[in-house]
Amino acid sequence: MKELKDLYDIVIVGGGPAGLSAAYSAWQNGAKSVLVIERDRELGGILQQCIHNGFGLHHFKEELTGPGYAHRCIELVKDKPEIECLTDTMVLSVEKDKTVVAVSPEHGLIKVKGKTVILTMGCRERTRGAIRIPGERPAGVFTAGAAQRMVNMEGYIPGHKIVILGSGDIGLIMARRMSLEGCKVQAVLEICPFSNGLTRNIVQCLNDYNIPLYLSHTIVQIHGKDRVNGITVAKVDEKMRPIPGTEFDIDCDTVLLSVGLIPENELSRGLDLKMHPLTNGPVVDQHRQTSLPGFYAAGNVVHVHDLVDFVSEEAEIAGKFAALEAQGKLSGNTKFVTVTAEKGVRTCVPQCLNLPEEGEQVRLFMRVANPERKVKLVVKSGDNVILQRMLPVAKPSEMIAVDIPAAKTELIGSSLTVFLDKEA
Numbered sequence: 001m002k003e004l005k006d007l008y009d010i011v012i013v014g015g016g017p018a019g020l021s022a023a024y025s026a027w028q029n030g031a032k033s034v035l036v037i038e039r040d041r042e043l044g045g046i047l048q049q050c051i052h053n054g055f056g057l058h059h060f061k062e063e064l065t066g067p068g069y070a071h072r073c074i075e076l077v078k079d080k081p082e083i084e085c086l087t088d089t090m091v092l093s094v095e096k097d098k099t100v101v102a103v104s105p106e107h108g109l110i111k112v113k114g115k116t117v118i119l120t121m122g123c124r125e126r127t128r129g130a131i132r133i134p135g136e137r138p139a140g141v142f143t144a145g146a147a148q149r150m151v152n153m154e155g156y157i158p159g160h161k162i163v164i165l166g167s168g169d170i171g172l173i174m175a176r177r178m179s180l181e182g183c184k185v186q187a188v189l190e191i192c193p194f195s196n197g198l199t200r201n202i203v204q205c206l207n208d209y210n211i212p213l214y215l216s217h218t219i220v221q222i223h224g225k226d227r228v229n230g231i232t233v234a235k236v237d238e239k240m241r242p243i244p245g246t247e248f249d250i251d252c253d254t255v256l257l258s259v260g261l262i263p264e265n266e267l268s269r270g271l272d273l274k275m276h277p278l279t280n281g282p283v284v285d286q287h288r289q290t291s292l293p294g295f296y297a298a299g300n301v302v303h304v305h306d307l308v309d310f311v312s313e314e315a316e317i318a319g320k321f322a323a324l325e326a327q328g329k330l331s332g333n334t335k336f337v338t339v340t341a342e343k344g345v346r347t348c349v350p351q352c353l354n355l356p357e358e359g360e361q362v363r364l365f366m367r368v369a370n371p372e373r374k375v376k377l378v379v380k381s382g383d384n385v386i387l388q389r390m391l392p393v394a395k396p397s398e399m400i401a402v403d404i405p406a407a408k409t410e411l412i413g414s415s416l417t418v419f420l421d422k423e424a
Contacts, residue, residue, distance in 0.1 A: 004035070005035075005112070006112065007033075007112075007115070008114045008115070009033045009114065009116070010117070010322050010326055011098070011116075012034065012036045012118045013100065014045070014301070015037070015038025015045065015085060016038075016070075017044070017070065017311050018045075018120035018299025018300070019299075020073035020076065020077055021073060021312040021313075022120060022296075024077055024083075024319065025316035025320050026118075030323055030324075031322075033082060033084075034083045035084050036083065036085045037091055039088070039090045043085060044070030044073070044074060048067055048070055048153065049148050050067075050173075051066060052176075053065050055069040056068070069308060086104060086107070089104035089107070090104070094267050096271060096292065098117050100117065114326075115294070115326040116322040118322050119282070119297040119301055121263075123262055124262055124264050126260040128257060130259075131259050133221075133222055135221045136225055140159055140224070140227050140228035140253055140254045141254075144170040144257060145170050147256050148174055151174075151177060151178075158256070160183050160184065160253060161183070161186055162185045162252060162256060163187055163189065164257075164258060166188075166189070166196065166259040166260070167258065168197055168260060169201050169258075171188065171197070172202065172206060175188055175205050175206060176205035176209060179211070185211045186251070187212050187214055188206060190213065191236055192215070192240075195397065196260075196396065198306055199395070216235055217236065218233070218242065220242050220247060228252060228254060229251070230249055231250050232247050233247065233250055234246050261304045263280045263281040263302065264301055265282070268281075268290075271292060272292075273295065273297075279302065279347050281302040284350050285352050286350045286353050286355075288302070288315075288317050288350070296318040298311070298314045298315040298318035299314060302349060303349050306399055314365075334355055335357065336352065337415060338414070338415045339352055339415075340417050340418070341366065341417075341418050342417060343419035344375070345366050345377075345418050345420060346367050346369040347367050349366075353416065355412065359408075360406050361403060362404045363401055366399070366401075366418060368395070368396055368400070370396065371396065373394075374390070374392060375394060376388055376390055376391070376421040377400065377402065377419075377421075378418070378420070378421050380416070380417050381411065382413050384412075386409075386411060394420070
């Protein structure tokens with residue numbers, strides 16, 4: 001059993017693609033000791049159960065499966081003496097003095113300290129209890145991610161006649177997966193008037209398999225005592241309330257829930273980090289530093305991504321600047337800028353900037369509130385238009401990334417606003 005150090009340059013909580021990318025980036029930028037702590041039995045996070053392809057097109061410039069992408073990330077940190085990885089280790093708390101308390105079968109109770117800490121805990125699925133579906137409490141109701149792990153890693157089939165509530169990407173991918181396993185996917189139901197998954201997943205997972213998608217519909221009753229034997233579905237109005245008289249029944253033995261992801265931020269709240277009410281993650285600057293100096297966050301713990309490539313990109317930023325801070329190489333002379341999303345843009349990350357006087361290239365990640373066509377995305381500071389981009393299509397399910405060059409960031413005042421110009 002390898003002895004752990006008392007002090008590391010960087011302690012990273014979470015060994016998924018964000019944690020591994022942050023560790024590699026920190027190593028590239030001179031960090032001499034990095035500890036990655038992962039609660040699962042192996043590194044790679046949620047990617048290990050995502051056996052479909054479509055990963056890595058941006059980051060590795062080739063199409064990979066989820067385990068293939070995870071393997072690439074693991075290979076980056078393997079055989080580097082400066083990077084240690086602890087698996088099967090659960091972080092219990094993180095203190096404001098950067099002490100991380102964890103427990104594992106091998107080491108028992110662990111207390112390690114970092115000069116900096118990076119939070120990359122990812123996110124979890126919203127469950128039936130969170131959305132309060134009426135009806136009995138029979139067997140056969142799963143989150144889509146739990147069913148995905150059951151099928152792809154454990155080798156079990158959750159049921160044979162499937163209904164999926166929610167059109168999130170995991171739900172769409174499981175519709176295809178269950179069809180390939182010989183199950184009958186009766187329907188995908190979505191409470192919103194638009195799909196919440198990537199367009200490519202709607203085409204490849206539903207249209208190609210003739211699976212019906214009911215928009216503006218939800219489950220109003222689950223039937224069955226010991227096992228699900230059917231559901232009642234109703235159409236909803238613009239306030240997402242079921243419309244009486246529109247109910248119909250669907251015969252099924254399994255209900256999969258794909259009703260959203262929640263960033264895993266219990267540790268962040270324990271630190272009293274400033275949280276954003278819409279992303280459900282910590283407020284961060286362009287270096288992914290949180291409201292508490294020395295603490296960084298990246299990936300799905302900050303805001304839910306649709307592409308893992310963006311997770312890795314964001315984590316590399318956090319790893320770089322955490323390493324520079326641990327080595328005392330960060331300049332303290334910066335200008336603070338608040339970033340506000342309004343007029344059609346629901347969220348924007350980072351939510352603030354700490355800009356050096358000479359400017360610095362910044363990438364903004366945004367999501368729109370509703371589907372839009374032929375709109376102009378505008379980034380403005382006071383009366384200065386910093387950036388404009390025409391968007392042929394904008395969907396809430398697909399993140400928009402824009403780069404502001406360093407020359408333009410010099411023009412930014414004390415605030416920055418991003419919005420959609422629908423008159424364009």
